[in-house]
Amino acid sequence: MTTTVPPSDHETIDALLAGYALRSLGPDDATELDRLLTDHVPACGECRTTLDAFAAIAADLALDAPPVTPPETLLPRLHQQLEARSRWSLPRWEPTRVVAVAASVMIVAGLGGLALSRGAGVPAGATLSAADISQAQEFAAQPDATSVEMGPLTEVSAPGLGGFYVIGEGVAPPPPGSVYRLWAVQGDVARYLGDFVPSPSGVVALQVFVDPSAIDRVIVTIERAGSFPTSPGAPIWQAGAA
Amino acid sequence: MPPDDPDDLALHRRLVSGDRDAFDDLYRRYAPTAYGVAYRLVGQQLLAQDVVHDAFLALWRVPEAFDPTRGAFRTFFLSLVHHRAVDTIRREERLRARTERAANLEPLVDEDPADTVTERSYLGIRRTQVRSALDELSADQRRVLEMAYDEGKTQVRIARELGIPLGTVKTRTLAAMRKLRTLLEDDE
Numbered sequence: 001m002t003t004t005v006p007p008s009d010h011e012t013i014d015a016l017l018a019g020y021a022l023r024s025l026g027p028d029d030a031t032e033l034d035r036l037l038t039d040h041v042p043a044c045g046e047c048r049t050t051l052d053a054f055a056a057i058a059a060d061l062a063l064d065a066p067p068v069t070p071p072e073t074l075l076p077r078l079h080q081q082l083e084a085r086s087r088w089s090l091p092r093w094e095p096t097r098v099v100a101v102a103a104s105v106m107i108v109a110g111l112g113g114l115a116l117s118r119g120a121g122v123p124a125g126a127t128l129s130a131a132d133i134s135q136a137q138e139f140a141a142q143p144d145a146t147s148v149e150m151g152p153l154t155e156v157s158a159p160g161l162g163g164f165y166v167i168g169e170g171v172a173p174p175p176p177g178s179v180y181r182l183w184a185v186q187g188d189v190a191r192y193l194g195d196f197v198p199s200p201s202g203v204v205a206l207q208v209f210v211d212p213s214a215i216d217r218v219i220v221t222i223e224r225a226g227s228f229p230t231s232p233g234a235p236i237w238q239a240g241a242a
Numbered sequence: 243m244p245p246d247d248p249d250d251l252a253l254h255r256r257l258v259s260g261d262r263d264a265f266d267d268l269y270r271r272y273a274p275t276a277y278g279v280a281y282r283l284v285g286q287q288l289l290a291q292d293v294v295h296d297a298f299l300a301l302w303r304v305p306e307a308f309d310p311t312r313g314a315f316r317t318f319f320l321s322l323v324h325h326r327a328v329d330t331i332r333r334e335e336r337l338r339a340r341t342e343r344a345a346n347l348e349p350l351v352d353e354d355p356a357d358t359v360t361e362r363s364y365l366g367i368r369r370t371q372v373r374s375a376l377d378e379l380s381a382d383q384r385r386v387l388e389m390a391y392d393e394g395k396t397q398v399r400i401a402r403e404l405g406i407p408l409g410t411v412k413t414r415t416l417a418a419m420r421k422l423r424t425l426l427e428d429d430e
Contacts, residue, residue, distance in 0.1 A: 015412040018419040019397055023328050024390035026398035026408075056313055057422045059320040061391045063369040064376060065282040067274035074277075074291055075269055081299055082262065192304055228322065229304050 005032060007040045014050055021054035034177025037225050042197065146212075151237030153204060155218060163209040164241075166218070171198040174222050181223045182206065183232045184215040184241075191215075192229040212241040247364055250315035257305045265302055272316075273298070275365055276323045282392055283327035284334070293330055297323045316365070328394040375425040383418035386411050 005012045016033045019025040025033060041047040145158040153168035166182065174180050174197060182193040191210075198204045219235035250271070256264035273294060280293040300307075300322065308318040376384060389400045397415065401408040 011416075014420075015416040018416045019390070019412065021419070022387070022390040022415065023325055024395060024397050024400070024415070026396045029397070052313055053423050053427070054419050055321060056317045057419055057426060058391065059314075059317040059324070060368065060372050060426065061376075061387070062275060062279035062320040062324055063365065063372045065275075065279040065392075067365075067369075068278040068281055070273050070277040070291060070294055071287075074273070074295060075266070078269070078295060078298055078302075081295075082265070082302060192306060228300060229307055230300060 003028075003032065005036065007036075007044070010046065013040070013047060017047065017051050017054050021051070021058040023058075031177075034225070038173070038176050038178070038197070148239045148241075150218060150220065150239035153220070153237060155212070155239060155241070157212045157241075163207060164212045166204065166206040166208060168198070168202075168204040170202045171204050172202070173198055177225055178222050179225045180204075181221045181229060181232070182208070183219045183221065183235075184208075184210055185217050185219055185232075185238075186215045190219075190232050193218075195223070195225075195229075215241045217241055247315065249364070251310060254305060254308060254310070254315055257301070265298075268301070268319075269298060271365070272319055275320065279320070280323060280327045283324070283394055284330050289330055289334070290327075293323060293326045297326055316368075324391070331394040371426060375422050378425060379418050379421060383414050383421070386414045387418045390415065 005016070007013075013036060016025065016029055016036065019029060020033050036047075041051060142158060145156060148155040150166075152171045153166050155164050155166055157164040179195040179197055181195050184191045184193055193208055193210065194206065196204060196206055217238055217240045219232060219238040221233045221235055223229070223233060250268075253264045253268050253271075257268065276294045276297060277290055280290040281287065284290050284293060297319070301319065308315055312318075376387075379387065385404070386397075386400055389395045389403070390397065395403070397408060397411045401411045404411070
């Protein structure tokens with residue numbers, strides 16, 4: 001039976017994080033850890049540090065195994081795959097193959113009530129301050145700005161911006177253990193942009209450094225937190241590029 | 243946060259731009275380690291090849307999944323390999339197509355200690371540190387770690403097989419991870 005761990009019980013949380021890093025939690029503990037990864041860890045610096053440290057330790061355990069040169073056929077086999085399917089040429093809306101990556105993907109930075117995460121098109125430098133959010137809202141109000149509604153979110157672009165904003169208020173949190181995942185789509189090609197969760201007050205503010213004229217539409221899917229963004233699941237929100 | 247290898251970061255940057263040579267270079271750096279750990283887990287060469295193949299293909303298709311602000315490239319990639327290997331073990335067990343692994347390890351054709359430039363210069367150093375740190379663990383701690391990491395078993399199953407309470411497995415695991423963290427962060 002799942003027991004709810006209070007956020008102050010870091011000894012128990014650390015034990016769950018250790019098991020999580022080793023991918024060895026039983027189903028009940030995995031459920032509780034999913035909840036903590038959504039409700040507590042993003043806002044707890046101590047837990048984020050512990051999670052990163054345990055993930056690094058678990059990864060380094062691979063080095064204890066004797067290295068073995070793979071068969072010579074493996075690299076040519078990979079080369080054939082690279083030729084056959086260029087990057088981003090992913091199947092459309094096929095069920096996502098979920099492979100956890102020990103939180104290597106999801107990043108959540110709390111900033112004065114704002115929570116956002118970063119991916120390919122949302123690099124480290126994209127952390128938005130309150131002033132940036134105000135600027136995005138001002139952009140949206142300008143005559144030459146283009147705004148496109150996407151569910152509870154709005155894409156905002158303007159000439160010279162070199163990218164676009166995705167902003168929203170009153171956005172419901174994703175299910176426990178899940179994140180919203182942002183993708184740019186052109187034709188049958190889906191490109192992973194980043195993961196995000198709304199702030200506790202429901203605010204989403206992302207700056208995406210991808211030229212909106214180079215893509216057809218933007219979609220949002222719900223994916224398991226920490227899963228590898230192999231291909232998008234069914235979109236819950238989508239809209240043409242702003 | 244442990245510092246990343248600057249060569250890894252440079253290769254990853256080139257990979258993001260679609261550089262095939264960078265892919266090959268990363269393959270040469272990481273394939274022996276990836277294949278070694280995949281083989282240790284799944285115990286069959288063909289399955290281990292599939293694990294390594296899928297991990298490198300995923301890296302090529304979505305290189306941006308690695309975020310340098312969150313940790314080292316080796317952490318990202320070796321986690322990816324390990325998770326795919328664990329998934330393979332559990333899938334094979336579900337399909338009952340996998341016999342007792344420890345009793346039926348296929349002999350490797352060309353097992354080698356990867357005496358390569360890469361091993362000597364970077365991963366080899368870290369490998370020595372990791373093995374030294376593991377030697378500092380108690381036998382009980384090391385056993386639960388091996389059953390979890392190398393054998394892909396859940397803590398529930400470990401407790402059942404060892405005949406000890408689940409809480410003891412968790413306690414030993416946490417103690418082992420904390421000790422490794424102390425030892426290995428000191429080595430960075």
